[in-house]
Amino acid sequence: MSADFLYGIEVVINGLMAGVLYALVALGFVLIYKASGIFNYAQGVMALFSALTLAGIMSGQVPFAHLINAIFGTDIHYFGWNVPVLAAIILTLIVMVIFAWCVQRFVFRHLVGQEPIILFMATIGLAYFLEGVGDLMWGSDIKTLNVGLPQGGSRFVEDATAGLGGDDFFGFFIDKLDMVATVVAIILVAGLIAFSQYTKQGRAMRAVADDHQAALSVGISLNFIWVLVWSLAGLVALVAGIMWGAKSGVQFSLSLIALKALPVLMLGGFTSIPGAIVGGLIIGVGEKLFEYLIGAPYLGGATENWFAYVLALLFLVFRPQGLFGERIIERV
């Protein structure tokens, strides 16, 4: 096999793995959109906030330290302990559940039955609010998030594949973190599917997504389901936050990864979990392959920044409901 062809395959594999991370963010959007019809602009900020919280808890940071110090004239910043990874993750999850409850109790409970655009605006407000809270709680400096995930290229894969090509091929370079992210994403999706298909709460979630009145009439509490859905979105955000945070550090630009989820959703459809995954993979592979084959040689590179959006635009023109979305049929 020629080295060029093998590099092409490597690009595809790396694209798939980048796509998994996009899919993770998109998944959070789909969960909330399906169950409540809310397009949650704050999903990216939730990923940022959960990563900040996790990093903060692990390093024993005092939440709201600046605020406390400013008010009481104290000078505390750290508790002076380090929380083990697993305990910190569980604590962060609890924080995300509390956040979910607050969102439902103080925002969306008062907006039941409002236009989708109003709900969307509310989530924009929520995004900025959460970003501010994250800043106030944990400070605005860039944090490293070291949860013990392996980093760097996998020597194993490199050695194992080096023999495939000729002398100028040195094996596939695949980031270990990407491999872990893929495995975690698969587990997460399998878990979510098991949850929604086989549990009472999952069935109730699908029921609420389908028809509110009917759900009430069989004894489902809408409030409970919505808190549950936001909690699940929080869990997905945390997983995405850990992966992205481990990759590039926990910084406020992390919330912008949510923007990359938009083309994924347009491709996959807003209402389909498999759609979010396939959409993420297509965008991931598409942008890497486009860069490798056309972008870098002919267009001067850096096509990864816009390729996804152009692809999404094409989809909007020819298949507005996405690959897997429900067909929009107006009966007259």
Place this chain on the structure above:
Amino acid sequence: MNEAVMDKNAPYVTEDGRQIGGVMMDLRDITLRFGGVEAIKAISFDIREGEIRAIIGPNGAGKSSMLNVISGFYKPQEGEVYFRGQKRPPMKPYQVARQGVARTFQNIALFQGMSVLDNVMTGRMGHIKSNMLAQAIWAGKAQREENENREAVERIIDFLEIQAIRKTPVGRLPYGLKKRVELARALAAEPDLLLLDEPMAGMNVEEKEDMSRFILDVNDEFGTTIALIEHDMGVVMDLSDRVVVMDYGRKIGDGTPDEVRNNQEVIDAYLGVAHD
């Protein structure tokens, strides 16, 4: 009205041999307003255990509103609801449902994207007790419970003769079958009180006969108390033990079908009255 019906706690046996018990649900002076419009004006009536109670009246009389009050979808401004002898505090619809009151809707409210089986399974919501994790991984107890619920659901599916469409997404079914699936979902909850909002609206004669048979069978075999709204007078007279008649939010008649049929006010409401 005869003596037995007047005495609220005395059970009696109908002509066709069904046992009618004491009062299950008692509505006292219910008034419901939407802004300035009074949809229900100080109405009182009761529903007795084991009976089929019909609510009839011309369009806009407030029948559906009444059913919505009973099932908790509307909160009346005045009046009290007594359920099994206890005054019911203001409740959300899902809480009422968990108390054993199931219902169907005038404009069918089914989960369109789910299969018939899944739809009916949602009716079992209150009968699943094991925790989320156990259900997700199908641990022993959860699996046994799921199987029990499946059996109960299959019994109801057999009972309503919808075996053939078990796996079909509800959105694809014709109207008459959707109505039947909705009834199946309500029955799956094994309710004490079943509320049917126009179960036969828009059906042809044959479908109406089927539905009437099912309603009678449900009442007979499971002993379920049923309150229903219906326009077809023939059906109402055949099915129900007692009838409440509403017009413009007021109650204008209450009694056995025969009594109601001969009530002058009811006749006027239905046929119109000459004004000079």
